[in-house]
Amino acid sequence: MPKLNFTPLPKDQVRLLQNGHPDADGNTPERHISDGDGNACRFCLAEIAEGDEYLIVAHRPFTTRQPYSEQGPIFLHAEECAAYEDLQTLPEMYRQRAGLLLRGYDENERIVYGTGQTVRPDQIEVAAQKILATKEVRFVHARSATNNCYQFRIEPMHEE
Known part of the structure; x- marks a missing residue:
């Protein structure tokens, strides 16, 4: 299995x-004050x-529009x-979530069908x-398992 x-x-x-x-919509970012309840x-x-x-x-976490x-x-x-620097470690805050939706994409940034699944934190890696x-x-x-909001990207770690 590849390292992540x-x-x-x-x-x-x-x-x-x-x-x-x-x-991505051409709008100025909205400014708000956090209530400390789940804003990642x-x-x-x-x-x-x-x-x-x-x-x-x-x-839009993609380089192309399609x-x-x-x-x-x-x-x-x-x-x-x-920036988050410990790239080989699942960020701690996601260990506390109910789950995440994981979905695979190909080299053309298109969903690879059959890869989408909602997983518990202990199953993410x-x-x-x-x-x-x-x-x-x-x-x-x-992505968020409840709202589908993008969280982060997971890639195979490339050995140098």
Whole structure:
């Protein structure tokens, strides 16, 4: 089974949004104050603390526009935060969730049918490895099991 990388949003995209650049819908990011109840920053992959300012933005985690390039809302800290760095470890906050939807995509960023599944936190790594072992799959999206919101990308770790 391949080792995994749990990949947050790219820093350049996040910094643009934190500096007020338009989101995937062309809108200015919305600013809100966190109540501390489940707002996950997609860059540091940690909860946004109660009282902290955060952004809600429309995000499309794909490089191409095609029928499978879903778009939806995500949260980011309004102020600069550090990128999630422990890429080979499932972010701690996701170990506390009820579950995540995992779905495999091919090299053309299209869903590989039969790979989608909702898994408990203790199953995420094994399920992602099995999905990535599917011939056509190049990466996996982790999404909210209840709202389908994009969380992070899972890729095989490339040995150098």
